[in-house]
Amino acid sequence: MPRRAAITALLLGLAVGAILLAMDRPPICPCGTIKLWHGAVQSSENSQHLADFYSFSHVIHGFLFYAAAHFALRGRARNWALPIAVVVEGFWELLENSPIIINRYREATIALGYSGDSIVNSLADVGWMAFGFWVASKLPAWATIALAIGFELMTLALIRDNLTLNVLMLAWPIDAVRTWQGG
Template identity: 60%
Template sequence: MSFAGTVPRGRPAGRPLFWTLVCAGLIAATAAILYAMGRVPICTCGTVKLWHGVVVSSENSQHLSDWYTPSHVIHGFLFYFATWLLAKRWPIGLGARAALAVVIEAAWEITENTDAVINRYREATIALDYFGDSIINSVADIVAMLAGFFLARWLPVWLTVLLALGMELVVGALIRDNLTLNVIMLLWPLDAVKAWQGGA
């Protein structure tokens, strides 16, 4: 978080067009890798929706945004903070930090769409209809992360934290899942949590 009004904003982006092209290239490369992995470009339903809000659905994670989009915005908050700490020790500008955030998010999108992780989701969480993301959804998730990254750049730290907590609480209340629960259920599945989620 650039933590406006709290900590220095850090080094300027420098060559913004260059880093924009780098980020775009990384996203395009991610899409190409996902395609090579056999991921579908768009939902097999044949349509592209701006929003799909049914979690227990074969169309979940297939469109541009869904209930898990806020998690990717929060990724951006966290990556901004992590790269801000990194920039305190090494001379890395904002553009390079954004590119690094894209690399991390892209690596997750690729990993998330491997058979091992897809099966893990289906076994350990309530995502019984989950068969991986469409490519357009993965690209939109990376863009959502970048939106969070730059929101954290401009918003004061207290508001960034408040937004993250608010998104986690609202999404958790509405669909009984969020970034925190997702991580818990992937790493340390809890039967009680799965049972509670299954009652949504």
């Protein structure tokens, strides 16, 4: 990736942070700390720190964006795949922290007290996506797919949630799934 594309991706990520700040999102966890890892999903600190169980979903986003770029972009256009992925992931972070999606999470999923992400968490999520994009660029397709399936199964087993269920429950909530996720 050319240096100009990498700098563009970084600047786009910072623009997402500035927009989130303008949206009055909290810069850091209201608890006043920044943790490298926070593993309690049913907690007011979920989606507030640098990494959590949902970071694996963002890595998978990177895998998917890399695959999409591989199939959709040719030649020099592929040099701009990461900045394009940052735009898409950044758009999701902005949408995810809008009242419509926050309320949707509360209504349709087990995230009853969800109040959105901190800016630190949103920017880390963009970073996790970029990491996934980079990993996918280095691994053979079969290994990337295996890793994605492993992440999905691991988070399913550990927290009863993953990217697949997250999308399902946002798009088409199923009461039986919500009940199972609630334990």
